[in-house]
Amino acid sequence: MSNKLKIPFAKVPVNGNEFKYIKEVLDSGWLTTAGKAVEFERKFAEQVNAKHACVVNSCTAALHLGLDALGVQSGDQVFVQSMTFTASAEIIRYLNADPVFLDVEYGTNLITPEILQEAIRKHPNVKYLVLVHFGGQAAAMTIPGQEGILDICKKNDIKILEDAAHAFPTRLNGKMIGGFGDITCFSFYANKTITTGEGGMLTTDNDELHARVKTMRLHGINRDIWDRFTSTKPSWEYDVVEAGYKYNMPDINAAIGLAQLEKAEEYRKERQTVAEFYYKNLSGIDLIDLPVCHVPFEDHSWHLFPIVIKENSPIGRNEFIEKMAESGIGTSVHYKPLHRMTYYKQKYDLNPEDYPNTEKTWKGNVSLPIFPYMSEEETAYVCESVKRILGYS
Numbered sequence: 319m320s321n322k323l324k325i326p327f328a329k330v331p332v333n334g335n336e337f338k339y340i341k342e343v344l345d346s347g348w349l350t351t352a353g354k355a356v357e358f359e360r361k362f363a364e365q366v367n368a369k370h371a372c373v374v375n376s377c378t379a380a381l382h383l384g385l386d387a388l389g390v391q392s393g394d395q396v397f398v399q400s401m402t403f404t405a406s407a408e409i410i411r412y413l414n415a416d417p418v419f420l421d422v423e424y425g426t427n428l429i430t431p432e433i434l435q436e437a438i439r440k441h442p443n444v445k446y447l448v449l450v451h452f453g454g455q456a457a458a459m460t461i462p463g464q465e466g467i468l469d470i471c472k473k474n475d476i477k478i479l480e481d482a483a484h485a486f487p488t489r490l491n492g493k494m495i496g497g498f499g500d501i502t503c504f505s506f507y508a509n510k511t512i513t514t515g516e517g518g519m520l521t522t523d524n525d526e527l528h529a530r531v532k533t534m535r536l537h538g539i540n541r542d543i544w545d546r547f548t549s550t551k552p553s554w555e556y557d558v559v560e561a562g563y564k565y566n567m568p569d570i571n572a573a574i575g576l577a578q579l580e581k582a583e584e585y586r587k588e589r590q591t592v593a594e595f596y597y598k599n600l601s602g603i604d605l606i607d608l609p610v611c612h613v614p615f616e617d618h619s620w621h622l623f624p625i626v627i628k629e630n631s632p633i634g635r636n637e638f639i640e641k642m643a644e645s646g647i648g649t650s651v652h653y654k655p656l657h658r659m660t661y662y663k664q665k666y667d668l669n670p671e672d673y674p675n676t677e678k679t680w681k682g683n684v685s686l687p688i689f690p691y692m693s694e695e696e697t698a699y700v701c702e703s704v705k706r707i708l709g710y711s
């Protein structure tokens with residue numbers, strides 16, 4: 319293809335009822351948390367088949383509230399993979415607990431039952447796990463006829479906080495992520511599979527955990543903002559039962575979320591089409607590894623399509639990214655692992671040799687553009703550019 323296209327790394331469409339629902343909020347005269355947030359929670363809980371959903375202003379906030387509700391205390395240790403965004407681990411430090419970083423499976427960037435078993439053997443005192451559904455593919459929480467991560471955690475009295483920032487809508491063995499473990503946290507950040515600009519959601523089936531999260535979400539006050547302004551009881555009549563946080567989501571953002579939620583499966587299918595095109599057109603290139611998908615394509619949210627430029631490639635990852643940019647194609651890196659980040663490296667004296675799969679990935683990882691309504695012409699141009707840059711055409 320001779321023409322040079324401009325293709326961003328990510329693009330979230332706004333083509334549903336966003337403006338209609340935002341107008342309803344503006345017309346209501348009440349611009350922070352109210353009916354739209356409650357409706358968003360109800361509809362999200364329905365979609366993932368969870369008993370409760372709690373909407374907040376980021377996934378980081380959801381993860382923080384979740385870990386607090388699970389009972390993590392100062393000095394506790396929490397398993398988390400090194401190949402993730404810092405939010406997955408920083409929330410452990412918010413509670414003055416310590417992350418125990420784990421390697422992941424090469425190709426999926428997921429913690430597997432085997433990796434977890436080995437970690438438990440080495441660190442038998444760790445009682446919490448932050449489980450990342452990397453890129454939108456679910457970790458093997460359940461495996462028909464075999465021991466999955468949920469079974470292992472139950473056996474070893476380990477509580478799971480699922481980091482599903484990438485994983486909506488994602489399924490595993492016929493069930494939506496969000497309806498499995500103790501607590502699941504989703505992100506609606508600007509480049510995520512559905513967005514509210516900034517935002518997050520926490521889901522749980524557990525009434526007690528839900529009550530704690532709701533209280534801590536809003537200053538440790540024992541009444542909802544919305545309830546304070548709708549019930550007949552005076553709004554000033556509330557108690558503070560904890561030093562909580564200010565993590566509620568305003569209705570303007572929730573209005574966007576409601577509209578995006580209506581399109582979530584359509585957007586997922588669109589991204590799946592792009593992923594399928596990549597698999598078909600890039601699978602013969604022996605200088606790259608494509609992401610490994612263990613689940614049916616329909617069960618993956620396809621938030622990311624991370625490839626790895628192999629060590630024997632004459633073009634390294636950084637040069638590849640530069641050349642893709644020169645061709646008008648946006649890419650990203652997911653991620654520089656946390657064991658290489660100054661804060662974690664220095665605080666915990668971390669050694670790259672302890673994370674061989676993560677290191678192998680990190681040396682060559684690049685995420686290709688993937689977003690709804692990415693045209694076949696655009697996807698084909700990305701594939702041609704990858705091949706040209708690596709010397710295949």
Ligand SMILES: Cc1ncc(COP(=O)(O)O)c(C=O)c1O
Pocket residue numbers: 376377378379402403405406450481483484504505506507517518
């Ligand atoms: C794996 C993971 N966890 C957590 C987060 C935090 O999400 P948020 O920006 O909504 O706080 C992100 C954000 O990119 C992420 O990628």
